[in-house]
Amino acid sequence: MAYERIHPAVLVAYFLSVMIPAVFTLHPMMPLMALAGVVLLLLLTEPAPPRVRTIIWMSLLFLAVVITNPLFNHRGRTELFFLNGHAITLEAVLFGLRNAACVIAVLLWCHCMNRFVTGEKWLAILGRHLPKTALLVSSAMRLVPLLRKRGEEMRKSQQALGLYGDGDAMRQLSGGAKVFSMLVTWSLDHAVSVSASMKARGYGLRGRTTYSVYRFRREDAILLTLLIAADALVLTALAGKALSFDFYPVLNGSRNALTVPGLMTYGLVVLFAPIWEGRNRLLWNCYRSKI
């Protein structure tokens, strides 16, 4: 995976630079580009083809957003037809399409971010500035699956010891409550021993440092600089109303000197991930053929 070698902070910065501008402007090109980029990225990186269920759900969501907007929003001048005495306008349909594309694009980018930026990487980012919080999050992340496992084990054992009786609801309920209260006791007990083990290894001494396996390399610095430059341009365009777009009453995009450079830069940012992935894949094939 080409993303394994990018520093988590740069990764997060990248995903935010893709998602934020797409949400904060109504320009229809933005979500379309974001959607195109993420679809390409998914085609290149997704290990298994998406399940039919996922595709169906996504399509349903898309349709729902597209349909609801013109049904409840009757602004816009270009009337297509009337439904129950209300006008369904072209502008409202297009606005629905734009929103749907935006929702789906952000969902898919989030999915990618989740896959590339694992919990451990979030902690590495947090750890620098909020070491205590990072440690807390880390131990919480450990505790949740542990608690679930303990609860399941206790439930099974108690079932084999007849705590739940022969299936009558009252016994089941009181048994469940007993197991739950014991689980709470267990977690307190666990917390005490963990804190003992922490103290034994010097937790609480002054001058704690944090360690991370991720190093900020030259490549990361270059990528981050480029990203910041691109972001600056896109944000300036956003602030300068270069990417503003009105759907109502009629479609009307504002244009100035920054519109085209802004859109192009955003397009480059969005396409960066699939290009980077594709390039690394090509390179890899190249190296492999030489081995």
Add this chain to the structure above:
Amino acid sequence: MELLQVENLTFTYPDAKKPALTDVTYTVREGTFTVLCGASGCGKSTLLHLLKKELAPFGKKSGSIRFDGTDYESLDSRVSASQIGILMQDPDSQIVADVVWQELAFALENLGTERSVIRTRVAEMATYFGIESWYHKRTGELSGGQKQLLNLASVMTLSPRLLLLDEPTAQLDPIAAGNFLSMLERVHRELGVTVLIAEHRLEDILPMADRVLVLTDGALTLDGTVDSLADAVREGHPLLAGMPAAARLWKLLGMPGDMPLSVTEGREMLRAVCASNVTPKASLNNAETAISKATPDTADAAVSETRKSKSADSAESAASLSEVYFRYERNGKDVLRDCSVDIQKGEHFCLLGGNGSGKTTLLHIIAGILRPYAGSCRLFGKKLAAYRSGELANGITALLPQNPKDVFVTECVKEDWLLACKTTVPEAEREETVRRTAEMLGATHLADCHPYDLSGGEQQKAALVKVLLRKPKLLLLDEPTKGLDARYKEELLAVLKKLKDESVTVLTVTHDLDFAAVSADRVGLCFDGGVTAVKPTHEFFTENSFYTTAACRIAGKMFPGAITCEEIVEAVKGEQA
């Protein structure tokens, strides 16, 4: 050089009537390996915790502890944190972080080590301990043995001078325990760390030790080399039951000379015994007849009886599984595959096998917790599926789970015991049953405690009392001897004997071969998803040369058929007669 000096240490817990430790005095030299032994609850843990300043329990303390010449009262907390490492019993409750590398870096971070130094030190430790392949794994996904290795590595990142270990292998299976102890020995030998370890597994640990300390009821009753243990053992010290098979045999035979510890030494001793007697050929025959006389005949008789009747009457089986398949996930691997086994009424059946061979799964299926997706299971002649929900757990089967903590659901042990009794019985009678059952296992003193305040061995005991109070026809035990000292094992054996008289069927899953050898009627080996090699106990152990008891390996070709020390002794006596 003396690293640790303890003088006249007496310690009393608040509200306790008598001190947990009385007048303990000893020194530990730098670079030595000291084993601390004694029965459960004799004060081993208290002593170890007092040596680690941060974990010292509250209570009244007198006497002094000096580390490297400095009194504990004035010991710098940075020195104490980095130079004294401690490892406890439960692997899970010592891990702080979510991912392995975070855990390894934790102690170094606390001491404010620089990033570049941490990187080197963590890399060094991961390589040394063979952690590399799971360096990025989540700590929750590790096996118990890996967790305890991680805990050891995590303590070692600070390169401590003194390592305190409180029964670190009690929760591990024998293979993981062996790995852990050999890693510990390597750490001691190659890095020169001073080790002070409390441990039940004397068989594995004594060959590594320079020195042995024995605690009895809070007082130090023995302090010397491993050889000096010999005198105590010769006089029948309670420690004897936990000694390696060779040493036990040495005592039972009343041999002179050095106490043997390993199988090889034991075999040499036995050879010497044979050589000094009649010709080997004759002795062999004698031995065989002696064994058949000596073996606990009740067990063998029961087996032959059941074997005779087996073909005739299928209703005689307590549990019978045929061609059972089970998996945990739909796309997962079969944990049980074409698994068939038949457990006879009234017998004690021991199921042995490695980790992940499906032993516990099989037990859970019989207990009705898990449901196989193919094959048939019958309990006492009735299909498992035909039992109503909860009917099974009500007087038919009762399961002692691997983790005894799972058994308790109240804040007081006695309350849990009462909860296990049948509700139809009047209260006074229930109290009486509880009292009798607890007495039988020597657990009466645990009644008023909180279950989580008990030590691992005591929890096991209290849990077994609760399981027995369910009055099952088929008792299912999952690793009942895990973390137990030798004395309690004997008590457990007595209980099993009593259950046999009451013709309760017992199915035990265990790693403990010695336990199986002395208690089981028949033994089965779980392997590759099925139960193979179901045989009467003697046959099973004598036919195996590797997967067998230490006593059987010592007896070897000299006394074929003997699988316990007692049987070897009988054989030798038979030969001398």
